[in-house]
Amino acid sequence: MTIKIVIGADVVPTKSNVGLFAKADVKTLIGENLKKLLEISNFTIFNLEVPLTDKSTPIKKCGPNLIAPTKTIAGLKTINPHFFTLANNHILDQGEQGLNSTMSLLDKYGIAYAGAGKDLEEAAKPYIFEQDGKKIGIYCCAEHEFTIATETTSGANPFDSLNSLDHVMELKKQCDYVIVLYHGGKEHYRYPSPYLQKVCRKIVDKGADIVVCQHSHCIGCEEKWHEGTIVYGQGNFLFDDGDNEYWNTSLLIELNVGNKLEVSYIPLCKNNNGVRLADETEANLIMANFHERSKEILSRGFIQENYSKFAESMSVGYYYRISGKFSSFLPIRIINKLSNYLFLKWIYGSKEKTMIENCLECEAHRELFSQFLKDSRKGRL
Known part of the structure; x- marks a missing residue:
């Protein structure tokens, strides 16, 4: 059956x-x-x-x-x-x-x-x-x-x-x-x-x-x-x-x-x-x-090669996500648009990208950073 x-x-x-x-x-x-x-x-x-x-x-x-x-x-x-x-x-x-x-x-x-x-x-x-x-x-x-x-x-x-x-x-x-x-x-x-x-x-x-x-x-x-x-x-x-x-x-x-x-x-x-x-x-x-x-x-x-291409296509959106209120200022939005978002990418140089990568990749940093953001969002900090 x-x-x-x-x-x-x-x-x-x-x-x-x-x-x-x-x-x-x-x-x-x-x-x-x-x-x-x-x-x-x-x-x-x-x-x-x-x-x-x-x-x-x-x-x-x-x-x-x-x-x-x-x-x-x-x-x-x-x-x-x-x-x-x-x-x-x-x-x-x-x-x-x-x-x-x-x-x-x-x-x-x-x-x-x-x-x-x-x-x-x-x-x-x-x-x-x-x-x-x-x-x-x-x-x-x-x-x-x-x-x-x-x-x-x-x-x-x-x-x-x-x-x-x-x-x-x-x-x-x-x-x-x-x-x-x-x-x-x-x-x-x-x-x-x-x-x-x-x-x-x-x-x-x-x-x-x-x-x-x-x-x-x-x-x-x-x-x-x-x-x-x-x-x-x-x-x-x-x-x-x-x-x-x-x-x-x-x-x-x-x-x-x-x-x-x-x-x-x-x-x-x-x-x-x-x-x-x-x-x-x-x-x-x-x-x-x-x-x-x-x-x-x-x-x-x-899989790795295609995913890397996809990640690049999504990069501007993620740069915006970590830019805080800075990215919402009208002058900055205009500059980003006119520069085809090169200004937004320029803000995050090699050193800044390395620090962000470390926060995401390292288990200890990721857990701590996540806890801080979670508590801040809930008004605990």
């Missing part, structure tokens, strides 16, 4: 389709064909990347504070979710009350979840389901941003190489197969960073049969590593926020579980305020590009 599991990516009701979710307009949101595909699956998995709450209590953070009203649960339920991962960088956007509201709502509607909780211990708990004599474990974790749980506070389960790898190894002892949902990587980047590749390979080494990297909002590539599969980005599932080459396509991951775990892909395309199955021409193009990228990362040196 084969168990069919479908993994979808980010689900977020937005202003453009909140009414469709509230009315449970499944025809407009996902269409009949996609609805049937999800309904015949034995188990479906999605990333719920938004707190479901009617109270706005945004936390201090970088980036947007997402929120969706509780009435959208009607539409979420119609996509047939058996399980939501809550380990992501938005689940605590509305603070503890937002997370509690979300978990209570999912409990009420009988939707399983993992990856977040009242504290670190609860957030780190995996989810195990059993069917036809097979046990399948799901472990959910996220890179460190502003929604991470601690030993005493609510939030998402952080990936921690000193603990998470042990969690995966222990889960494998209990299960026939292990799925790891890793919320991380860089948005709009279709390849793994050198670090991300090392992390995902090690997760496979510790027992994961498949590692799925979500968060990038774009389709990435695939790597076969030892006995496991790593998917570096599958795009969104239903997140109507962007209209570009990254947000317009995505993948469902289909797992057929029997004597072994077989992985296949189902291409999707954005459809106005919803999503639909890609037609044959679209699907062939999506998969051809996916397979081409998957071949590229096998070339020696490709």
Whole structure:
């Protein structure tokens, strides 16, 4: 007997389709064909990347504070979710009350979840389901941003190489197969960073049969590593926020579980305020590009070289991030624009770059600097 599991990516009701979710307009949101595909699956998995709450209590953070009203649960339920991962960088956007509201709502509607909780211990708990004599474990974790749980506070389960790898190894002892949902990587980047590749390979080494990297909002590539599969980005599932080459396509991951775990892909395309199955021409193009990228990362040196180019393309944004209020002064902004940002780069000479690098690379400096910034942001210093 084969168990069919479908993994979808980010689900977020937005202003453009909140009414469709509230009315449970499944025809407009996902269409009949996609609805049937999800309904015949034995188990479906999605990333719920938004707190479901009617109270706005945004936390201090970088980036947007997402929120969706509780009435959208009607539409979420119609996509047939058996399980939501809550380990992501938005689940605590509305603070503890937002997370509690979300978990209570999912409990009420009988939707399983993992990856977040009242504290670190609860957030780190995996989810195990059993069917036809097979046990399948799901472990959910996220890179460190502003929604991470601690030993005493609510939030998402952080990936921690000193603990998470042990969690995966222990889960494998209990299960026939292990799925790891890793919320991380860089948005709009279709390849793994050198670090991300090392992390995902090690997760496979510790027992994961498949590692799925979500968060990038774009389709990435695939790597076969030892006995496991790593998917570096599958795009969104239903997140109507962007209209570009990254947000317009995505993948469902289909797992057929029997004597072994077989992985296949189902291409999707954005459809106005919803999503639909890609037609044959679209699907062939999506998969051809996916397979081409998957071949590229096998070339020696490709991942490091491509990542270095990507880092250079992002350099101005990071210079601004560490410039404080200085970069917001109108005269400075004009000079930067006229000089094609050469002035901004000139401010950080070799010595300054070396000091910043040391703060980021050295564990002791990084931990201390991070603690100082965190305490300052919370008004403790």
